[in-house]
Amino acid sequence: MPNSTRRCFLSSLPLLTGSAFAHCSGPKLDWQSIVIAARQQIGVTVVYDPAYIALDYPGGDIPRSRGVCTDVVIRALREGINYDLQQHVHEDMQANFSAYPKIWGLKRTDRNIDHRRVPNLRTFFKRQGWQLAIHSQLHPSHFLPGDLITCTVPGNRPHIMLVSDRVDATGFPQVIHNIGSGTKEESLLRTFPLTGHYRVTSQSAF
Numbered sequence: 001m002p003n004s005t006r007r008c009f010l011s012s013l014p015l016l017t018g019s020a021f022a023h024c025s026g027p028k029l030d031w032q033s034i035v036i037a038a039r040q041q042i043g044v045t046v047v048y049d050p051a052y053i054a055l056d057y058p059g060g061d062i063p064r065s066r067g068v069c070t071d072v073v074i075r076a077l078r079e080g081i082n083y084d085l086q087q088h089v090h091e092d093m094q095a096n097f098s099a100y101p102k103i104w105g106l107k108r109t110d111r112n113i114d115h116r117r118v119p120n121l122r123t124f125f126k127r128q129g130w131q132l133a134i135h136s137q138l139h140p141s142h143f144l145p146g147d148l149i150t151c152t153v154p155g156n157r158p159h160i161m162l163v164s165d166r167v168d169a170t171g172f173p174q175v176i177h178n179i180g181s182g183t184k185e186e187s188l189l190r191t192f193p194l195t196g197h198y199r200v201t202s203q204s205a206f
Helices: 018-022 031-039 069-081 085-095 118-127
Strands: 148-153 157-167 173-178 183-186 194-198
Touching: 031 069, 031 157, 031 173, 069 085, 069 118, 069 157, 069 173, 085 118, 118 148, 118 157, 118 194
Parallel strands: none
Antiparallel strands: 148 157, 148 194, 157 173, 173 183
C-alpha cells in the first residue's frame, strides 16, 4: 500500500452515504460501486456451489444464482469497477506460475477455476501490492468499504469477504460474502481468524 494512501475513519452511522466516500482520501477508486455491486448479489445468488464449471474467457461467470465466496468478489470488482479478476489472475499466473500455491497439484494454469480459489487470490493481491497489515487489536478505522478480507472458517477452510459501507451496533463494518447459503451482508468481521487484508489501489489496478 503506498505510504501516501491515508485511511478515513468509519463513523458508527448505519449507512455511509456517497458524501462520506467523498471525504476519504487516497486512491480515486469508486468504492461505492464495488459495494453496490456486491450487495446486488443478495437475494440473487442464493446457492453455495463449488462445482467446477467451464467458463467463457475473459468475463466468464457461472450461473448468477450460485457461487462461492470468491464469486462475490469477482462479480463485485467486475461489475463495480470493470476489473476482471479472471483475466488478471490468469495472466499473472501464466507469467509467474511458480509464485502461486501448488495445493491442487496443477502443472499449468486453468482460467476456469484459478481466480475462484482464495489462496490464489491472496497471492495475486499481495503481488499487486494491495496487502495491508492485520492488527492484533481490530478497530473500525482499519477498514474501508470495498476492502477484501480473507480468513479461516471451521474446517480450516479459506474464505474471503468484502467490507460493506454499513456498520453494526458496535461501529464495525459488516461484510458481504457467501459462506454457505448465498450472498449475505452480515456482522462477521471479527468472527473468524483473519489471514489477509487487501485494498485495491488505482495505481496498480488501472
